[in-house]
Amino acid sequence: DIQMTQSPSSLSASVGDKVTITCRASQGIRNELAWYQQKPGEAPKRLIYAVSTLQSGVPSRFTGSGSGTEFTLTISSLQPEDFATYYCLQHNSWYTFGQGTKLEIK
Amino acid sequence: QVQLPQWGAGLLKPSETLSLTCAVSGGSFSGYYWSWIRQPPGKGLEWIGETDHSGTTNYNPSLKSRVTISVDASKNQFSLKLSSVTAADTAVYYCARGPKIYVSGWSWGSFDYWGQGTLVTVSS
Numbered sequence: 448d449i450q451m452t453q454s455p456s457s458l459s460a461s462v463g464d465k466v467t468i469t470c471r472a473s474q475g476i477r478n479e480l481a482w483y484q485q486k487p488g489e490a491p492k493r494l495i496y497a498v499s500t501l502q503s504g505v506p507s508r509f510t511g512s513g514s515g516t517e518f519t520l521t522i523s524s525l526q527p528e529d530f531a532t533y534y535c536l537q538h539n540s541w542y543t544f545g546q547g548t549k550l551e552i553k
Numbered sequence: 554q555v556q557l558p559q560w561g562a563g564l565l566k567p568s569e570t571l572s573l574t575c576a577v578s579g580g581s582f583s584g585y586y587w588s589w590i591r592q593p594p595g596k597g598l599e600w601i602g603e604t605d606h607s608g609t610t611n612y613n614p615s616l617k618s619r620v621t622i623s624v625d626a627s628k629n630q631f632s633l634k635l636s637s638v639t640a641a642d643t644a645v646y647y648c649a650r651g652p653k654i655y656v657s658g659w660s661w662g663s664f665d666y667w668g669q670g671t672l673v674t675v676s677s
Contacts, residue, residue, distance in 0.1 A: 456669075473556070479661075481663035489670075490647055490668065490669060491598065491667060493663065493664065493665050496663050496665075502665075534597065536663055536664070538651075538652065538663050541600065541611070542588075542663075543600070543665075544599070544600070546597050547597050547598075549580050
């Protein structure tokens with residue numbers, strides 16, 4: 448099984464800040480990584496797929512990068528609507544989500 | 554616009570069988586795998602299993618002994634049954650689309666469309 452270790456588990460930041468969330472895979476997963484945003488009471492929404500491809504309609508302040516076993520999601524300038532929980536997902540070998548990062552307003 | 558409305562019983566007693574159904578409207582039903590994913594209250598996401606339009610299924614090994622995913626391609630619907638539920642199965646259950654199935658039979662991708670979620674509570 449491929450394990451996904453996501454960090455940090457929580458993060459406090461202010462509007463306008465730049466934040467980075469990291470996911471590490473227990474083995475190489477090529478480019479088979481996606482990022483999701485989830486707000487309370489809602490289903491997850493895909494932001495990025497194939498490591499760095501932005502989902503249609505997602506603002507360009509979201510960027511994904513990485514390779515092999517280490518991947519990052521960066522939000523360049525936080526907006527009020529970005530405060531949510533973020534998950535990575537690997538789909539190289541079945542599907543495993545990271546534990547989540549709760550992004551809170553400082 | 555792809556939509557995945559889902560429904561099913563929300564309150565179960567221990568040992569009963571969970572049953573949920575997801576309908577697919579918009580887009581291709583045969584061109585994707587269709588998954589069930591769950592999320593215990595306040596916790597993370599866990600993939601349960603998937604089916605394609607022909608009924609080919611794959612399951613999370615940790616749940617495989619209790620899970621059955623079936624498909625009704627004539628209605629563009631797929632269903633989840635989870636037997637012998639306990640309080641640990643209390644969660645929001647989501648249906649989702651993905652990965653895409655290519656002409657060669659190869660499949661690739663993540664979950665792009667999700668149902669609205671159904672809270673299933675197991676309590677005596």
